[in-house]
Amino acid sequence: MGGHESNGMPQIGSMNKKGQIITDPSELFFLSPRTQAFLTGSEVIKEAVKRASVDFSVAYPITPQSEASSLVGELYADGYVGDYMRGESEFAVMGQCAGGAFGGARVFTTTAGPGTLRAFENFPMWAGSRLPIEVVFTVRGVNSPLSIQPDTLEIAFMLETGMLLWHAEDAQDLFDFILKGYIVAEQPEVHLPIGVICDGFFVTHTKDMVLMTPENRVIPHYNPYASPVTCMDMESPPVRMMRDPFVMKSNYISYMTHASWQLEVRAAIERSRKHTIQLLDGLIEVENPDAEIMLISSGTAVSQSREAVRLFRDQGVKVGLVKIKTIRPFPAQEVREALKNAKHIFVPEFNVAGWMAKEIKSVIDRSERVVAGPHVAGGMTMPPEVIVEEIERSLALRGKKELIHG
Amino acid sequence: MNPYSVLRGPEGFLPPAAALAGNILPETGQGHIEGQIVSEEEAIEEAARKFVSAKVPTIFPGPLVLWGWNEKAIRTAEAVERLSVAGGINIIPMPDYRPKYPKIDPEAEINPNHPNLTIWHNKIDVCMFVGVHCHYANLSLKIIRGGTACFTMAFCAHAGHEDANLTVRDILPEKIDRVTEIVKKLKLNSKKF
Numbered sequence: 001m002g003g004h005e006s007n008g009m010p011q012i013g014s015m016n017k018k019g020q021i022i023t024d025p026s027e028l029f030f031l032s033p034r035t036q037a038f039l040t041g042s043e044v045i046k047e048a049v050k051r052a053s054v055d056f057s058v059a060y061p062i063t064p065q066s067e068a069s070s071l072v073g074e075l076y077a078d079g080y081v082g083d084y085m086r087g088e089s090e091f092a093v094m095g096q097c098a099g100g101a102f103g104g105a106r107v108f109t110t111t112a113g114p115g116t117l118r119a120f121e122n123f124p125m126w127a128g129s130r131l132p133i134e135v136v137f138t139v140r141g142v143n144s145p146l147s148i149q150p151d152t153l154e155i156a157f158m159l160e161t162g163m164l165l166w167h168a169e170d171a172q173d174l175f176d177f178i179l180k181g182y183i184v185a186e187q188p189e190v191h192l193p194i195g196v197i198c199d200g201f202f203v204t205h206t207k208d209m210v211l212m213t214p215e216n217r218v219i220p221h222y223n224p225y226a227s228p229v230t231c232m233d234m235e236s237p238p239v240r241m242m243r244d245p246f247v248m249k250s251n252y253i254s255y256m257t258h259a260s261w262q263l264e265v266r267a268a269i270e271r272s273r274k275h276t277i278q279l280l281d282g283l284i285e286v287e288n289p290d291a292e293i294m295l296i297s298s299g300t301a302v303s304q305s306r307e308a309v310r311l312f313r314d315q316g317v318k319v320g321l322v323k324i325k326t327i328r329p330f331p332a333q334e335v336r337e338a339l340k341n342a343k344h345i346f347v348p349e350f351n352v353a354g355w356m357a358k359e360i361k362s363v364i365d366r367s368e369r370v371v372a373g374p375h376v377a378g379g380m381t382m383p384p385e386v387i388v389e390e391i392e393r394s395l396a397l398r399g400k401k402e403l404i405h406g
Numbered sequence: 407m408n409p410y411s412v413l414r415g416p417e418g419f420l421p422p423a424a425a426l427a428g429n430i431l432p433e434t435g436q437g438h439i440e441g442q443i444v445s446e447e448e449a450i451e452e453a454a455r456k457f458v459s460a461k462v463p464t465i466f467p468g469p470l471v472l473w474g475w476n477e478k479a480i481r482t483a484e485a486v487e488r489l490s491v492a493g494g495i496n497i498i499p500m501p502d503y504r505p506k507y508p509k510i511d512p513e514a515e516i517n518p519n520h521p522n523l524t525i526w527h528n529k530i531d532v533c534m535f536v537g538v539h540c541h542y543a544n545l546s547l548k549i550i551r552g553g554t555a556c557f558t559m560a561f562c563a564h565a566g567h568e569d570a571n572l573t574v575r576d577i578l579p580e581k582i583d584r585v586t587e588i589v590k591k592l593k594l595n596s597k598k599f
Contacts, residue, residue: 130541188540188564189431226564228540230469230503254505257519259420260548264541267425267568274430 010221016053018079023217025183029176029279034211041204044171045110045136046071047212048178053221055082055105058093062115063148064200065138069110081108090115094122094135101131104224104231106182109133112200113140116154120161126193127162127265130229132185132222133193136178139299140200141378149379150200152299155327156355162265164194164272165328166280167298171208173325174198179219180279188226190272192265197327199300199350201379269329276326283331284324286338291320293391294342296335297356298324301348307384308348308391319391324356332363344395345370348387352377412441412571415551423548424568431565437574438566449574450581453534453559454588456572457493458596460532460557464496465489466516466546470563471537472499478579479537485582486536493589498524500535503542518542522553534559535570536577544569 012024045068059069076084087093090111100107111119116137126133141147142154158165164185168174177196185194224231295305302323312319322338339345347357357372374390376382410427424441432438437449457463467486474480490497498516505519512527533556535543547558547569560567566575
C-alpha cells in the first residue's frame with residue numbers, strides 16, 4: 001500500500017537497448033499483428049523470453065528443458081537478457097533466482113522432473129517472500145526407475161507451494177502464458193512466483209504452428225517499486241527477516257503471524273483470478289457444454305481428449321470437453337458450472353496418481369460422477385482411442401448400455 | 407456484492423483472509439466499507455467520520471511515507487501530518503517489519519508481526535495504515551481483526567486491501583487532504599450542538 005513511483009523505469013513507447021519497443025501488454029497481446037512460425041516448444045520458450053524484458057536467468061541442464069535454457073543463453077549472448085549464469089544444481093538455481101528477484105530483477109528459469117523436486121524447498125520460499133519469478137516446468141517422470149519421459153506427476157507436488165500454476169496445452173499456450181504470466185504474477189496485489197507448465201517432449205520437442213507477437217516489441221519492465229514487500233538493499237537485507245523470524249519464537253502470536261502470512265499468500269493467488277481471466281479469456285474453455293458425457297483435463301491430455309471428442313462425433317455421440325488452463329488458482333466455480341449437467345465425467349491424465357481427478361472431485365457436487373481416468377504414465381502416449389475405450393467400458397459398467405446419439 | 411462482511415473484531419482465533427472468502431478488491435474510483443464495494447468518495451467520507459467519532463484515532467505510517475525517498479512520499483507525509491493535526495489523530499509509525507523481541511515499545515511503534523500489542527496498549531479504536539508495504543499491511547490487518555476491536559482503514563497506493571474494514575486505493579496526497587477537509591467540517595459542525 002506504499003506510495004511508489006516509477007522513477008527511472010523505461011516508459012511504454014521507448015526502446016530498449018536492442019531497439020525493441022516497450023509496449024502496453026493489452027496492445028501487444030490483443031492488437032499487435034501476429035506472425036506464424038513453425039517451432040518446437042523449446043524454440044517457443046526462447047521466442048517468448050526474447051519479448052519478455054527478462055533481467056536475469058539461471059540455467060541448469062536437465063532433460064527435457066536443457067535446450068530451452070541453452071537457447072535463453074543465446075538470447076543473453078545477443079543482448080536480449082540482462083544477465084545469465086549456470087547454477088551448481090537446481091537447488092542452487094532457484095536460490096540464485098530468489099537473489100535476483102529480491103534485488104528487484106525480472107527472473108526466468110526452467111527445470112523439469114527430478115530437478116523440480118531437488119529445488120523444491122525454494123518454491124514455497126519464493127511464494128512466502130512474494131517473489132514473482134517465472135519458471136517453466138517441462139514436466140517429466142520423477143520416480144525411480146529413472147525416466148526422462150513425459151509425465152505430469154511432478155505437478156501434484158507443486159499444488160500447495162503458493163505459486164501460480166498455469167498448464168499449457170500446446171506451443172501457442174506456452175508462448176502466450178510465458179508473456180502473460182509475468183503481467184499477472186507481478187501485479188502488486190498478486191506478486192507471486194508463477195510456474196508455466198508444459199508437458200515434456202510432447203510440447204518441448206515437437207513442432208507446432210505458433211502465432212507470435214512482433215519480434216521488435218516487448219512487455220514493460222518489471223517495476224520493483226510496486227512490490228508488496230521491501231526490495232533487498234543494505235537497509236533491509238533478507239537476512240534480517242530470516243535471522244529474527246517470528247517462527248523461531250514459541251508463542252501464540254508468532255504462530256498466528258505465520259498462519260496469517262500463509263493466508264495472505266493464498267489470498268494473493270485468489271487476487272490473480274481477475275487479471276488472468278482478462279488475459280487468458282477465462283480460466284477454462286468448454287466445448288459442447290450440454291453433453292451428458294464430459295472430458296476434463298489440462299495440458300496435452302486436453303489435445304488427446306479433443307481427438308476423442310472427434311471420434312465420438314464421427315459415431316454420432318456428443319461428448320463435451322473442459323480445458324483447464326490454470327491449476328492455481330483452480331477454477332472451481334467455472335468447473336462446477338461447466339459440469340453441472342454432466343452425468344459422466346472422465347479425467348484423462350498423464351500420471352499414475354490422478355491428482356487432477358481429485359481436484360475436480362473436491363469442487364463439484366455428486367462427485368461419484370467422476371471417473372479418474374484413463375491414466376497413462378512413465379512416458380506412455382494416450383491415443384484418443386484409449387480414451388474412447390475407457391469411456392465405453394466405464395459406461396457399460398455403470399449400466400448405460402447405449403451412448404447418447406445425436 | 408462481496409460475500410463476506412469484514413467487520414470490526416475481535417473476530418476470533420484465526421480470521422480468514424477476505425479474498426479466500428470470495429471478496430474482491432475495488433476497481434479504480436471505488437473503495438470498500440466492511441467488504442462492500444462503494445464509491446471512493448463514500449469510503450473517504452466514512453474514513454473521516456470514523457476518525458471524528460473515535461476515542462483514540464491513530465495513523466500508522468509505514469516506511470514508504472516515513473522516509474522522504476521521492477517527491478510523492480514527502481507530499482504524502484505532509485498530507486498525513488495535516489490530517490493528524492486537523493483531527494487530533496495520533497501517529498505511531500511502522501518504521502520496519504522485523505519482529506521486535508523481546509518486547510516492543512507499543513507507545514513508540516507498531517509492528518506487523520504483533521500489531522495487536524500496540525492496539526491493546528494504547529486502546530486504539532480506529533486506525534489508518536498508509537505507506538506500509540501491501541504484504542505487511544495485510545498481515546497486520548488480519549491480526550488486528552482477529553484479536554482487537556479496532557476499526558482498520560487502509561489507504562493504499564495500489565489496489566487496496568480486502569482485509570481492512572475500509573479501504574481507499576490509488577491514494578495520492580490529495581485524497582488524504584480530502585479526508586482532512588471532511589474531518590474539519592465534521593468537527594466544526596459538531597461544535598454547534
